[in-house]
Amino acid sequence: MGFQCGLVGLPNVGKSTLFTALSSIPVERAKFPFSTVEPNRGIVPVMDDRLFKVAGLVSSEEITPATLKIVDIAGLIKGAGRGEGLGNRFLAHIREMDLLLHVVRGFSSPDVPHLAGEPDPCRDIEIVELELIFADLNFIEKKQEKMVRTIKSGSADLIAEKELLEKLHAHLNEGQTARSMLLSEKEELIIEDWQLLTVKPVIYVINTGEDELVQQEPETVKSVKLFAEESGSPVISICASLEAELEGLGEKDKILFMNEYGLKETGLNRLTKLGYDYLGLITFFTLKGREARAWAIKNGTTAKRGAGKVHSDMERGFIAAEVISWDELIRIGSLAAAKEKGVLRLEGRDYVVRDGDVVLFRFKV
Ligand SMILES: Nc1nc2c(ncn2[C@@H]2O[C@H](COP(=O)(O)OP(=O)(O)OP(=O)(O)O)[C@@H](O)[C@H]2O)c(=O)[nH]1
Ligand SMILES: [Mg+2]
Incomplete structure (x- = not known):
């Protein structure tokens, strides 16, 4: 919530x-x-x-x-x-x-x-x-x-x-x-x-x-x-x-x-x-299937904790996060192209999520 x-x-x-x-x-x-x-x-x-x-x-x-x-x-x-x-x-x-x-x-x-x-x-x-x-x-x-x-x-x-x-x-x-x-x-x-x-x-x-x-x-x-x-x-x-x-x-x-x-x-x-x-909140985005979604977190939140905002299973079974900033994604045109060009970064649990990041979480349950 x-x-x-x-x-x-x-x-x-x-x-x-x-x-x-x-x-x-x-x-x-x-x-x-x-x-x-x-x-x-x-x-x-x-x-x-x-x-x-x-x-x-x-x-x-x-x-x-x-x-x-x-x-x-x-x-x-x-x-x-x-x-x-x-x-x-x-x-x-x-x-x-x-x-x-x-x-x-x-x-x-x-x-x-x-x-x-x-x-x-x-x-x-x-x-x-x-x-x-x-x-x-x-x-x-x-x-x-x-x-x-x-x-x-x-x-x-x-x-x-x-x-x-x-x-x-x-x-x-x-x-x-x-x-x-x-x-x-x-x-x-x-x-x-x-x-x-x-x-x-x-x-x-x-x-x-x-x-x-x-x-x-x-x-x-x-x-x-x-x-x-x-x-x-x-x-x-x-x-x-x-x-x-x-x-x-x-x-x-x-x-x-x-x-x-x-x-x-x-x-x-x-x-x-x-x-x-005032509260030091930032926004990250997720793309899952056909849903694009925005999430608010405290500035300084790590990728693993950010995953928990989406689902507790994702935090528990966190493996890695694929990350690209929203404007870079727009510039490149698609996630596939971003992957191909190697600009979709793979980040670990301690990565500090930035405002405007598009994040794809990898996890296992
Ligand atoms: N002229 C004017 N009247 C306002 C304004 N804002 C609210 N009112 C009026 O003030 C009265 C009280 O507004 P409410 O929004 O019910 O106030 P409240 O703080 O919720 O009141 P309680 O729930 O009783 O504590 C209403 O008659 C509103 O129409 C405003 O900006 N200008
Ligand atoms: Mg009232």
């Missing part, structure tokens, strides 16, 4: 509207807060022209892009981190995510109430993050309590865990997120298992109003960029209500609509590029 991105934020900031804009799936959007209770889930393809070019070359009958899973989660209020309201349930949904898209209200519309008073992007972000921090503190404290009982027979690993819990607790207690804490490699490995909420990577998505589209960079976006600089989290602005109107339109009408509003690219495409860059 693809990457899971969760839409989080205060109520009524346009999370469901953005969900529709990104997934083209119409869902309940309303002027009243807490209109979403159960999460909306959508799977969206990652558009990549290279895949279509490679597929064209081998006359693929089936073209399968990489996908992202987008989940629209219930709005969050003060107290949620301590389990109030929908707190516990929605926190569990956030815990499953690989990336958080923190939606911030940038549009001002007097008939859509904002629970926190006047929209104030940085303060609004802090309200949400504080709740996530509380939830993590809660988790850490419970873990510490349990540990008191086991630590007497403590191994070196347990002691390292205990120290990390203490360090994290002090850091979060200052209102900082776990993602902003400097960790050693070993600590990063320990923390991975805990699935803390504030350790997850975040992209701030400013839901800008239609009236701000004409401005180069609205003030709200500037202020959030400044705010996010320290943590290194990227910021993007999308006019969700406008892009949600694209839902249900045919390709031609979509282009006309986008031209009319001066949108050069869809929010989904911009967000995907930013997300790939």
Whole structure:
């Protein structure tokens, strides 16, 4: 399955509207807060022209892009981190995510109430993050309590865990997120298992109003960029209500609509590029029978691990990978010609897959 991105934020900031804009799936959007209770889930393809070019070359009958899973989660209020309201349930949904898209209200519309008073992007972000921090503190404290009982027979690993819990607790207690804490490699490995909420990577998505589209960079976006600089989290602005109107339109009408509003690219495409860059994801392609397919992996992934992305059998029985970069394949014209000319390289298990590689895995089961 693809990457899971969760839409989080205060109520009524346009999370469901953005969900529709990104997934083209119409869902309940309303002027009243807490209109979403159960999460909306959508799977969206990652558009990549290279895949279509490679597929064209081998006359693929089936073209399968990489996908992202987008989940629209219930709005969050003060107290949620301590389990109030929908707190516990929605926190569990956030815990499953690989990336958080923190939606911030940038549009001002007097008939859509904002629970926190006047929209104030940085303060609004802090309200949400504080709740996530509380939830993590809660988790850490419970873990510490349990540990008191086991630590007497403590191994070196347990002691390292205990120290990390203490360090994290002090850091979060200052209102900082776990993602902003400097960790050693070993600590990063320990923390991975805990699935803390504030350790997850975040992209701030400013839901800008239609009236701000004409401005180069609205003030709200500037202020959030400044705010996010320290943590290194990227910021993007999308006019969700406008892009949600694209839902249900045919390709031609979509282009006309986008031209009319001066949108050069869809929010989904911009967000995907930013997300790939931020998370260090790259794409490789496979050609199997008549199917051309794109896969997303972390930069630095070896051929053997990459094979596992396609099928666990392929990783287990990995023998070698035949590799050619997509543009070279296009230049040469066919896989057969590439083989003949000796430019289809044979790589071993430790080969680090590169962005744009076309990979044919050899394996035995
Ligand atoms: N003017 C304007 N209104 C918007 C925009 N985005 C969303 N809205 C409106 O704001 C209201 C709330 O939008 P939703 O998408 O339901 O917000 P939500 O964050 O999912 O809300 P909850 O699920 O209740 O937490 C709806 O009436 C939307 O039409 C926008 O960019 N401009
Ligand atoms: Mg909603």
